[in-house]
Amino acid sequence: MDLTLVLQGLVSGLLFGGVYSLMAVGLTLIFGVMRVVNFAHGDMMVWGMYLAYVLAARAGVDPYLSFVVCAGALFVLGLIVQRGLVDRIIAAPHEMQILLMLGVALVLENVALMAFGPEPTRVRSALGGAALWLGPVFVDVARLVTFAVAVALTIGLSLFLDRTDAGRMIRAVADNTYGALVIGADARRVYAVAFGVGAACVGAAGALVSPILPFQPSTGLSLSVTSFNIVIIGGMGSLTGAFIGGLLVSVAESLGAVFLKPSLKELMSFSLLILILLVRPAGLFGRRAL
């Protein structure tokens, strides 16, 4: 096995991992606050990708700029889904919440299918094709920028939750909803903001990954499943866990493609998941099994 190849896999895996981290952070935020698993997470991300595609094709906006617009648009979509649907079933049995989110996922995926068709697409960026050489290792500039922006957004979100009043309120509701209500938190508003921010994360992640990853409407399902894996590996409800888990899963997939064969790379994240469940079921950074 060529060492350069391994290093190459490590670097591209790590750089791609930023997007996984951002996506998983969004899912874990929604889950941590509302105890609702967003089964439409990946499909929301695909909507972010198609929005970046439309903005690039019609208005010539580079995805590395339009990710801001995509995050904003998905924030609004998240707000609508939360206020219109999730809010009504927040106290319903788990199976009903799952059914609802599966319904949302089906609608989102197939609206994208009707609008854009089943063929894979990719968004062109001005950064496409540019590369750096770190010794023998090739670094794709697009991946580097994607990684940097995704990590910056994750850190920004973490600062927002730690340092601002709105962020502290979200954390209070996540920790103890009843206690937060006692001290005067508006739980409904917090839920709406948390769902919106969670969706905005995948909006940005979708736009950022659109120049690197070819996508089609059905991509959403596998992205949802990958996000689920990452948050279990990292520990459900833990932002740090989601962040580290995203990098870990991406590197594992990338190395899996190098050592095994590319079609087996999905197996890597699942094997990691089972390993975690065997040795540390609460996840890397989880405090307890739920």
Add this chain to the structure above:
Amino acid sequence: MKWLLVVALAALLALPAVLSSYALTIFILIFFYGFLGQAWNIVGGYAGQLSAGHAAFVGVGGYTATMLATSAGLTPWLGMFVGAALAGLLGAIIGYLGFRFGLRGFYFVLLTVAFAEICRVAVSNIDALGGPLGLYITFTGDPRQFQFQDARVYYYIALALMLVATLVAWAIGRRRFGIYLAAIREDETAAEASGVNAFKYKMLAMVVSSFLTGLGGTFYAFYLFSLQPGSLFGIPLSVEIIIRPIVGGAGTLAGPILGSFILTPLAEVSRLYLGGGGLHGAHLIAYGVLLIAVVLFLPEGAYPRLRRALQRSRRP
């Protein structure tokens, strides 16, 4: 109530004599999904452990019976039990991993999804199992090979499967086992405090459920004559399995059957009218909207609502 059941059963037995071949297909699907839903209901409804990876058991059952028939010459009538046993074993492994750590609620949901996906990726990468293209069964029409010229035979087999699963669920519900499962579903900590071995009964429910689901895999394979990893192990099939009992009323005996009688024809008819003509995806949008509507307007499922309505009408 008893007379109503007898009449309904007699009607279902006599029905193939008058059905068109398209209607026959829809009824076969209603029974088959009703069967899968009832099998899921044992662990997902009665025990309240939401497995969202039941397609894995269909896949293991179907692939095992098909491989045994094509490579070892074993009749699927026996192969289906070998496949079901393997599915039960897989169910035991998943259950052990999940229940040993007391993974509850969504944690268990995601674990089961992950396992089904592992199976799908693994099978797509094993050339002996046909890889991503899957397996095809040559049609011989030989009843010993679980193949029939007359679609009505499939109708009766699917009906029998649904009735068997319903009998099993009924028997569980009447026994102490069923009461334990209900206790675990409602409050696992309280159930354990009163001496119920939650791990043991959840495992049992999982194994029974996955065994029955595995039996269905053989029917699926020998009804459609082809098996692809994406369609047998994939998340879409898992979703199809769980939505019917939830829509009908999870944890009730009639829920999965009622849910299948509601959803299956709707799905088929919307596929027929919206699926063609370049409107790819329209029928699935309609399906998604339907699911959302059920959750918002029938949040406990159709059967509990129906039962209350019947009781009210009976009162003077």
